[in-house]
Structures are given as C-alpha cells and as structure tokens.
Amino acid sequence: MTELIKFTKMHGAGNDYIYVNSMAFPIENPEELSIKWSAPHTGIGSDGLVLIGASEVADFSMRIFNADGSEALMCGNASRCIGKYVYEKGLTDKKTVTLETLSGIKELQLTTKKTADGSHEEVTEVTVDMGSPVIGETALEIEAGGTFYTGTVVSMGNPHLVIFVDDITQIDLPAVGPLLENHPLFPNRTNVEFVQILSPDEVRMRVWERGSGITQACGTGACATAVACMLHGRTERTTKVVMDGGPLTIRWDEGSGKVYMTGGAVKVFEGELEI
Numbered sequence: 205m206t207e208l209i210k211f212t213k214m215h216g217a218g219n220d221y222i223y224v225n226s227m228a229f230p231i232e233n234p235e236e237l238s239i240k241w242s243a244p245h246t247g248i249g250s251d252g253l254v255l256i257g258a259s260e261v262a263d264f265s266m267r268i269f270n271a272d273g274s275e276a277l278m279c280g281n282a283s284r285c286i287g288k289y290v291y292e293k294g295l296t297d298k299k300t301v302t303l304e305t306l307s308g309i310k311e312l313q314l315t316t317k318k319t320a321d322g323s324h325e326e327v328t329e330v331t332v333d334m335g336s337p338v339i340g341e342t343a344l345e346i347e348a349g350g351t352f353y354t355g356t357v358v359s360m361g362n363p364h365l366v367i368f369v370d371d372i373t374q375i376d377l378p379a380v381g382p383l384l385e386n387h388p389l390f391p392n393r394t395n396v397e398f399v400q401i402l403s404p405d406e407v408r409m410r411v412w413e414r415g416s417g418i419t420q421a422c423g424t425g426a427c428a429t430a431v432a433c434m435l436h437g438r439t440e441r442t443t444k445v446v447m448d449g450g451p452l453t454i455r456w457d458e459g460s461g462k463v464y465m466t467g468g469a470v471k472v473f474e475g476e477l478e479i
C-alpha cells in the first residue's frame with residue numbers, strides 16, 4: 205500500500221537535510237530513503253535524512269542518515285534545525301529542549317522573536333551544548349594523493365580530522381576529501397576539515413563529510429575545528445568558524461570542558477512524498 209510521508213526541507217548554514225517527524229510518519233527503511241531522497245536530480249536533493257522521534261529519556265530523539273545511507277551518531281546543524289522544527293510546529297513550548305542522539309543527550313537553547321505580523325514566535329538562533337570533545341592525535345602525519353598533511357583528530361560524537369593550511373583556496377577538496385575520508389588510518393571513515401586561520405577569533409573552514417561529500421557546513425566539524433584551533437593556541441576560547449554556507453560561533457568552555465555551538469536554522473519548504 206502506498207503511504208504519504210510529509211517532510212520539511214531545512215538547512216543550518218547551508219547543510220541541508222530532509223526532516224521527517226517519525227512520530228507521525230514512521231519510516232522503516234531510512235537508509236534506503238536517505239539515498240533516494242538526497243539525490244539531486246531524481247530525489248529532493250539534500251545532504252541526508254533526519255528523523256525526529258519520541259524519546260523516553262529526553263524531549264525528542266534524532267536519527268541522522270548521510271546521503272550514502274550510513275547512519276551517523278551526531279549532527280550539529282540538524283540539532284539546531286530540530287529545535288526550530290519542534291518549537292514552530294507546536295510540538296513543544298519549551299525554549300530549553302533535550303534531544304536524545306546516538307552520542308548522548310544534547311541540550312538546545314532556543315532564541316525566539318515575534319514574527320513581523322505578531323501572530324507567533326519564531327526561532328532565530330539555537331545554542332547547542334555539544335558535550336566534551338574527545339581528543340585524539342594532535343599531530344597525525346597522513347598522506348593522500350602524494351601530499352603529506354598534519355592533522356588533529358577530534359571526536360564530537362562523530363570523527364573529525366582537522367588540517368591547518370595557509371591558503372584554503374589551494375585545497376582540491378573533491379580530490380583529497382574522499383582519500384582522507386577512506387584512509388586506512390580511519391577504519392570507520394572520517395569527516396575532514398581544512399582550516400585557515402584568519403584572526404584569533406575567526407577561521408575559514410571547508411568540509412568533506414563522511415557519507416555526504418562536500419557540504420556547505422558541518423556543525424560537529426565546526427566544533428572539532430574550534431577545539432583543534434584552541435588546542436594549538438591558534439584562536440581564543442570563542443571562535444567564529446566561517447564555512448561555505450555561513451558562520452557558526454563555537455565556544456569551548458574552560459570550566460566545564462563542554463563545547464557550545466550557536467547558529468541559525470532555516471525552513472526551506474515542506475512537501476509530501478509517496479513511499
């Protein structure tokens with residue numbers, strides 16, 4: 205029997221996912237549908253699929269699937285978009301929302317303002333408590349395509365390799381990204397961030413995401429980047445990470461050791477699909 209699934213296309217700094225409220229529209233084969241719906245010409249076109257579900261330990265749960273159908277443990281940009289989704293759809297009236305993810309419970313702080321016609325409140329910005337980073341090697345020598353890079357390995361629930369470069373425009377991301385993502389040093393693959401320092405509180409970053417390729421932004425990647433920058437004494441505790449799709453502000457709190465990510469979330473359109 206054909207089923208109709210309602211979805212919302214949203215993005216955070218240009219990192220775009222298809223969001224489905226799986227409490228209303230249960231989905232049995234998200235891996236398959238993420239591949240199908242993410243396809244730019246034959247599907248909706250996106251970096252992946254996000255399911256918003258119920259939770260016994262938090263207000264809501266999130267499952268995130270990359271465009272290749274692989275499931276990730278965490279997604280920074282999607283967590284902000286879910287904050288906007290659940291508040292604006294009236295699924296909650298809380299401005300502090302907890303979200304169960306495969307990498308633990310994250311807390312979202314929503315900033316809202318009245319819409320221009322004064323009829324309701326909209327979410328303008330979300331700050332996510334991303335938890336504490338797990339720091340791996342800080343000077344990993346790695347070869348890809350005949351070039352040697354030095355990277356810092358940081359997990360923000362999912363794996364990241366952060367590489368400092370002098371001039372980010374010189375990086376051939378489509379060529380080197382897949383080599384590093386699938387490097388034998390990373391049996392579970394990795395997300396890859398190239399970073400150029402602009403000032404003590406601003407960096408430029410481009411990302412190659414595990415399972416999705418080049419994306420306009422990566423929230424966990426921005427956090428990993430800021431952590432690597434601070435670890436190496438390149439930036440202050442708060443850093444603006446400017447990606448192809450826009451900036452995120454990342455603060456690595458000295459006292460708690462936690463990383464806080466702040467940025468916007470945008471609804472693009474809604475639709476329905478038959479499965």
Ligand SMILES: N[C@@H](CCC[C@H](N)C(=O)O)C(=O)O
Binds near residue numbers: 275277282395425
């Ligand atoms: N874009 C995301 C991360 C999505 C998952 C990642 N590609 C992985 O496989 O670990 C973000 O905003 O954090």
